[in-house]
Amino acid sequence: MIRVDEKGFYGKFGGAYIPEMLHPNIEELRDNYESIVASEEFQQEFQLLLRDFVGRPTPLYFASRLSETFGAKIYLKREDLCHTGAHKVNNTIGQIILAKKLGKKRIIAETGAGQHGVATATVCALMGMDCTVYMGELDIERQRPNVERMKILGAKVVPATSGSKTLKDATNEAMRQWINNPVDTHYIIGSVVGPHPYPEMVARFQSVISEEMKWQLKEKEGRENPDLVIACVGGGSNAAGAFYHYYNTPDVRLIAAEAAGMGISSGKSAATTVLGTPGILHGSKTILMQTEDGQVVEPHSISAGLDYPGIGPVHAHLFDIGRGEFVAVEDEDAMKAGILLSRTEGIIPAIETAHAIHALNLIEYRSDDVIVINLSGRGDKDLETYIKWGGY
Amino acid sequence: MNRIHYLFNNKKERVLSIYFTAGFPHLEDTILVMEAIQAGGADIIEIGVPYSDPIADGPTIQDSNKIALDNGMSMKVLFEQLKGFRAKIHIPVVLMGYLNPIIQFGMEDFCKKCKEVGIDGLIVPDLPMQQYLDEFKSLFEEYGLVNTFLISPQTSEKRIREIDENTDGFIYMVSSHAITGAKSGISEEQIIYFKRVQEMNLKNPRLIGFGISDAETFTTASRYSHGAIIGSAFIKTVKDSKNLSEDIKNYLQSVLKN
Structure with a gap:
């Protein structure tokens, strides 16, 4: 049976290896996302947006x-x-509704090709939320049109300048910014990576x-x-x-x-x-x-x-x-x-x-x-x- | 007796811990920097093991990590350098490193090496408490290593109590919602948090880190705890230093003056 266990593992892999500073954020998400996502209210809004918006x-x-x-x-x-x-928007729709229900005011995200960044900027515009997207400096160069799309949608695009200046470094930077803004900010991870419950949550939305x-x-x-x-x-x-x-x-x-x-x-x-x-x-x-x-x-x-x-x-x-x-x-x-x-x-x-x-x-x-x-x-x-x- | 326990048994205030990145600014500087930190009057040395993806660290320490890696620093090189350091260094020494390089080295081998060279404790910022309890606690204890957990202003009282229960060295209080080196100065809000934790009467001593850089912030932090940890500000001091021993001594004197 392939499914995530209660500690967030798929077999040997998964878990939540995070600095203590992120513990409250992850705990809040872990304790609330399943009941929110399972609720009638969430599902109605999610399904409607998937149909009429996506x-x-x-x-x-x-x-x-x-x-x-x-x-x-x-x-x-x-x-x-x-x-x-791209498919990325399925997940951002789910997470933005979740973020709203959790009372968050601000969204941060990482992006590689810019598709997840655009999908995040899009749902933030849709919901009137403040949006900052971290993107590797190298990716900013090679995915120019998506950078401009995010800006048109009202998002701030911040270059990640460390390491290879690509997706990995953009993810590091987004995590750091989440540590810096733990209370009012939700981090919309774009892939089935990150600490539990992200991998399973993103997979469910997809x-x-x-x-x-x-x-x-x-x-x-x-x-x-x-x-x-x-x-x-x-x-x-x-x-x-x-x-x-x-x-x-x-x-x-x-x-x-x-x-x-x-x-x-x-x-x-x-x-x-x-x-x-x-x-x-x-x-x-x-x-x-x-x-x-x-x-x-x-x-x-x-x-x-x-x-x-x-x-x-x-x-x-x-x-x-x-x-x-x-x-x-x-x-x-x-x-x-x-x-x-x-x-x-x-x-x-x-x-x-x-x-x-x-x-x-x-x-x-x-x-x-x-x-x-x-x-x-x-x-x-x-x-x-x-x-x-x-x-x- | 573990040197960390000995220290806190004998010193209850203005304990100063200094973080530096191993192999920074130059590969062979590790021991030299440690000697200078001890000579300058600090109480604890925190050696950072450089990592390619230090997610709890700000630009200054990211930078020192990268330079140290480019210099050729690794866990193996570090343990080579640390052989015999106890002939010169008598104060407590703690290794701070992210989990992945430790796991690749092998947790048991790592703990064994730490004991062999004379390390007293560990700070592994991305090792969650539950994982520590489930998998590693008995190893740490077997090799006489004190584990340090971090808490932040967001950490609930319940969790602080759990952390206090599961450690016996000191608690690392992150001063604000921040990665290392992000803010300077201490705000009213931070002082409320320092007091709140102070009033919990924890069994472990507390050191405040992140945003401590000079005599003023060190003294303020020490008022509400047993002392403080300086990282980024120290890295900045050594970064372009032409005379490490002299510059470190001067910096520490400036921090420790009353």
């Missing part, structure tokens, strides 16, 4: 030309059609993805379960959402595509399950890329959203027990897969998502298999990276 349910689209290309029945779960362009997949597949295929679900994994929020209702259905293969960057052994990679070992990152025990001395290694991926040295504890657990199949996709292959999807289906995917498309080349499947790929985001934000790469 545009859910997102379509489950049968990709016929892609299916022909690969020789399987391939469906795309169109999270790219969510308002703001679980709407597989919840919809089930009834949509039932309609289209006469069965709720596909043979495979494929998703990309940085921290792993879209994968957690797409896998959630299939964790305990062993017939459904769960495929996670990590970023191999410039190659596993190039020293410029973010393939955590290949290169990582158990340790502690951002408040939870997980698998992370680190030196022998336990210093966190700077990752690399062409996609800012996968440029993270760890994975969520639930994914570490899926890997550990062999429930999840992890594949590592190199930058170049992901870019080519992005072009392939653009030309076969008329959908330019986010580069993160393109990693999941390429995974089809790395795994075995049968021609009658039903495969769902979680199309986590659209490629608008990545145009500059596509242009710079130029291979089209």
Whole structure:
């Protein structure tokens, strides 16, 4: 049975390894989130916003030309059609309602590609909350359009200038700011990482993805379960959402595509399950890329959203027990897969998502298999990276 | 007797603990800095083990951590440097380090090494109390290491009592809602918090840290506790120092003057 235990662990991974200064915040969240989220009032507001603001349910689209290309029945779960362009908003909607119920006045968030930052800035504008987003200096450069979107939405974008100046450092900075503002501020973490209860809470807000997949597949295929679900994994929020209702259905293969960057052994990679070992990152025990001395290694991926040295504890657990199949996709292959999807289906995917498309080349499947790929985001934000790469 | 216990048995006020980052500003400065801290009249030395992701620390200590790592500091190098330091240093020495490098070294090996070289206590800011009790308490005790917990203005009375129950060295009172080095000066609000904890009559002595930088803040903090911890301000003092021993002595004298 894959589920979080009461101490916040999935098997060996998870927990809440946090400075004492954050204990009251985490305790407040842990003690209240389940009852708030379970309440009728919360659910009504959440479901209404998912429908009318985000545009859910997102379509489950049968990709016929892609299916022909690969020789399987391939469906795309169109999270790219969510308002703001990616699945990230499912979680920010949930957390902003929660923050309001907890009486918080201010929101902080970290962002890598900027999708979570935009999704956070969006719901803050929607609710009239003050919003500050921490973003690595390097990511600010390579995701300019998203930075401007956040600013247009009224958020303050603060550069994280330490370390690799990417998602890991933005997360450190957001945690520090939470320590500095513990009373009136809620920290909206964007992935299934961080101290308990964040990984499970974020996964639950994202679980709407597989919840919809089930009834949509039932309609289209006469069965709720596909043979495979494929998703990309940085921290792993879209994968957690797409896998959630299939964790305990062993017939459904769960495929996670990590970023191999410039190659596993190039020293410029973010393939955590290949290169990582158990340790502690951002408040939870997980698998992370680190030196022998336990210093966190700077990752690399062409996609800012996968440029993270760890994975969520639930994914570490899926890997550990062999429930999840992890594949590592190199930058170049992901870019080519992005072009392939653009030309076969008329959908330019986010580069993160393109990693999941390429995974089809790395795994075995049968021609009658039903495969769902979680199309986590659209490629608008990545145009500059596509242009710079130029291979089209 | 553990040197921390001995210290607090004999000194109840104006205890000064100095934090510095091992291997900073230069790799080989560790012992030199420790000697200078002792010579300058401090009571406790807190050696920071540098980490790539110190989430409870502000820019000054982040910076010293990074420089120390770039200098080649690691847990192994540190224990090499610390071999034999007890020939020169007689005051209590505490290691402050984040959990991940310790776990990678191996918790038991780490505790064993600490005892071997003569460390008295540990501060692991991201080791939660429950995890400590469940997994590590017996190891710490076996190797004679005193564990220090942090509390902040947000920590509930109930939890402060639990922490007091589960430690027997000293309690590290974070002075404000802040990471290290974030604020200077002591506000009315902070004094209310200091008094509130003072009136709880805890069994453990209390040292106030974060935002302590000079004679004035040290004296104010000492009025409501057994003393204080200085970190960022000390790091700033040693950062560009051309004469470490002299500059450290002068700095400590300026803090300790009444």
